[in-house]
Amino acid sequence: MVVRLDKLGVVTALITGYAVAGAPFATFRANRIVAGEPQTLLAALPSWAGPTLLTIVALAVIIGLFRTPSTLRLAASFAALAALFLLIGTAAEHLTPPGNTYARVSPASGFWLLLFAFALLAADSLTRLRPTPLIRILVLILAGAFIGSVLVSGSWDKLSILKEYSARADNFWAEASKHVTLALGSLAAAVIIGIPLGILCHRVQKLRAAVLNVLNIVQTIPSIALFGIMIAPLGWIAANVPGAAEIGIKGIGMAPAFVALFLYSLLPVVANTVVGLAGVPAQANDAARGVGMTERQRLFRVEFPLAFPVILTGVRIVLVQNIGLATIAALIGGGGFGVFVFQGIGQTAMDLVLLGAVPTVLLAFAAAIILDAAVELSSPAHSRTSA
Amino acid sequence: MIEIENITKRYGAATVVNNVSLVVEPRTVTVIVGTSGSGKTTLMRMINRLVEPTSGIIKLDGEDNRTLPGYELRRRIGYAIQGHGLFPHRTVAQNIAVVPELLSWDKARIDGRVSELLSLFQLDPETFGPRYPHELSGGQQQRIGVARALAAEPNVLLMDEPFGALDPVIRSKAQEDLLAIQKRFGTTIILVTHDMEEAIHLGHKIAVMDGGNLLQYATPAEILANPATDFVATLVGTGDRPFRFLSLSPAGDAVEPGNAEGEAIPASATQRDALAELLWSGRPALPVVNDAGKAIGRVTVEGLVKRASRPAA
Numbered sequence: 001m002v003v004r005l006d007k008l009g010v011v012t013a014l015i016t017g018y019a020v021a022g023a024p025f026a027t028f029r030a031n032r033i034v035a036g037e038p039q040t041l042l043a044a045l046p047s048w049a050g051p052t053l054l055t056i057v058a059l060a061v062i063i064g065l066f067r068t069p070s071t072l073r074l075a076a077s078f079a080a081l082a083a084l085f086l087l088i089g090t091a092a093e094h095l096t097p098p099g100n101t102y103a104r105v106s107p108a109s110g111f112w113l114l115l116f117a118f119a120l121l122a123a124d125s126l127t128r129l130r131p132t133p134l135i136r137i138l139v140l141i142l143a144g145a146f147i148g149s150v151l152v153s154g155s156w157d158k159l160s161i162l163k164e165y166s167a168r169a170d171n172f173w174a175e176a177s178k179h180v181t182l183a184l185g186s187l188a189a190a191v192i193i194g195i196p197l198g199i200l201c202h203r204v205q206k207l208r209a210a211v212l213n214v215l216n217i218v219q220t221i222p223s224i225a226l227f228g229i230m231i232a233p234l235g236w237i238a239a240n241v242p243g244a245a246e247i248g249i250k251g252i253g254m255a256p257a258f259v260a261l262f263l264y265s266l267l268p269v270v271a272n273t274v275v276g277l278a279g280v281p282a283q284a285n286d287a288a289r290g291v292g293m294t295e296r297q298r299l300f301r302v303e304f305p306l307a308f309p310v311i312l313t314g315v316r317i318v319l320v321q322n323i324g325l326a327t328i329a330a331l332i333g334g335g336g337f338g339v340f341v342f343q344g345i346g347q348t349a350m351d352l353v354l355l356g357a358v359p360t361v362l363l364a365f366a367a368a369i370i371l372d373a374a375v376e377l378s379s380p381a382h383s384r385t386s387a
Numbered sequence: 388m389i390e391i392e393n394i395t396k397r398y399g400a401a402t403v404v405n406n407v408s409l410v411v412e413p414r415t416v417t418v419i420v421g422t423s424g425s426g427k428t429t430l431m432r433m434i435n436r437l438v439e440p441t442s443g444i445i446k447l448d449g450e451d452n453r454t455l456p457g458y459e460l461r462r463r464i465g466y467a468i469q470g471h472g473l474f475p476h477r478t479v480a481q482n483i484a485v486v487p488e489l490l491s492w493d494k495a496r497i498d499g500r501v502s503e504l505l506s507l508f509q510l511d512p513e514t515f516g517p518r519y520p521h522e523l524s525g526g527q528q529q530r531i532g533v534a535r536a537l538a539a540e541p542n543v544l545l546m547d548e549p550f551g552a553l554d555p556v557i558r559s560k561a562q563e564d565l566l567a568i569q570k571r572f573g574t575t576i577i578l579v580t581h582d583m584e585e586a587i588h589l590g591h592k593i594a595v596m597d598g599g600n601l602l603q604y605a606t607p608a609e610i611l612a613n614p615a616t617d618f619v620a621t622l623v624g625t626g627d628r629p630f631r632f633l634s635l636s637p638a639g640d641a642v643e644p645g646n647a648e649g650e651a652i653p654a655s656a657t658q659r660d661a662l663a664e665l666l667w668s669g670r671p672a673l674p675v676v677n678d679a680g681k682a683i684g685r686v687t688v689e690g691l692v693k694r695a696s697r698p699a700a
Contacts, residue, residue: 281475283469283470283471284472284473286437287468287472287474288474290435290437290468291461291462291466291485291486291489292460292486293485297489306475
């Protein structure tokens, strides 16, 4: 009998092999900025937990290695991920000497590699199952609930990233809300301005090339340069326009960050609106005019609904891009998760960098999944095909 | 009645429709036939003002078609196009309801009309109403396209190559359906096609266009018998001419007294079908039966061949 291996399973197995045998699972440091001592998986975990984790990981690797049913692969990779999440907290508990509040335990490369390998396996098997958009959102909610309950349960409290968090819990939520406000607010502004601009570009051929070229150029300006460019005009507005300073407009801070994110957001929104409208079937447009729709009725009843999935794809690009880019806002005092990233870099405290980076990545990831599902749900081809 | 008077359409230096005049009688089917680029579609689109003429007047029942805003005019005129042009994001029922909704009919009246039309086109309203266009076959999509055009009970129906995307079997069924519906509602239909066969089959009158000019506007029999130009003759196809001529009249008109052996042919079948059957079965004569199935006489090869010859001018 020929045993057939799964390609992705082989990759998972190789990564896992290296992560377990050649890379440290966790790092122990006497305080938050000294160099750490790497700990192997068996050394980092209590005597009962190490072999348990190894067994679960080995089983998941074997299931992934061969051509097994997708549901089994999904269950195995989720089990491995859950074990990893739970036991990294146990490792922190185990490595921290009792009563020591200075010592720091953080996940090391082995942990991250294992996380990567099984996330890959999980994503692959989930894709093969072709879940409906609503199921994908449900999986996201369940994963969020799982991580949330681990956080609430306190089993990660000894992990360095949560120690950084508990030291600045109030700050964290304030910056989180600033981050979300920046990302969503600039997106909303870009949608409000960009969609009408896209419709205008669609109708007026001459305008199209000009607008898209300008937006393309804006897109190529590095963000730091864009902040610099805006200090002078926004500063002038703050000084000379009555009321501007009161609503928070000034050369540095949230205003220029907001404007920069808005400018970066315009291109995908406008371009996708133009592409979406151009993709409306000529026959549908002809029929719309032929049955006696006015130009406005044709726009709102035929063109816009048909272009909507493509426009929504532009919104998805912008949202994910903005959640990432908003970290840069911290450079000019705009707040957001970037505050922790730059503080952490300044203090060479990688745990603090992670406190800013991990929520940003999770937020972007969740936004991508939710909007992908929305795009699929809004496509006419999807509507009730299977019903 | 549709009166097209000296209509010309130019795009820059190109004249697409050149000084065309013709009168379409009410409750008839007029087919505009021509090759691509002949201006036939442009001519039709000027009737509901999807294209505005450069000069000339089009009157509908005596009234200039520019007295109403274009969109209001179009709501009164049915419009069906090749490849159906259904809105992919609307269900079948919503597609059919488009014009009645634009005209602000009340919901009960719209629902009633949608069910009526679906039944008329032999589609179960319960089954097909909630479906999306991409879930239908080509023939079903085409029927919905025509149903949408008829939804607001227009007196005039414009059709641009409505059967162009259908396979031959479904096409001839769709043509029969259209003729039946035209009889039932008395709709004035103007249909654009490049297919002379279709034009002869459907049209009470045929307008032949080439290079923006109207070459001939006459009944199918007249066009077959006396093509105005060589181009019209080419379009008719000299080889098929006698058979096309026979296809214009029912077998009932060619009945001679007497009996014949073998399977009978209904009086409503065309003389062309009757001749084909005679030739194929190798018989000299066929019995003809009326709608009730009663024998009314026979058709003979000799009699039909005589009828297929060019009528005296």
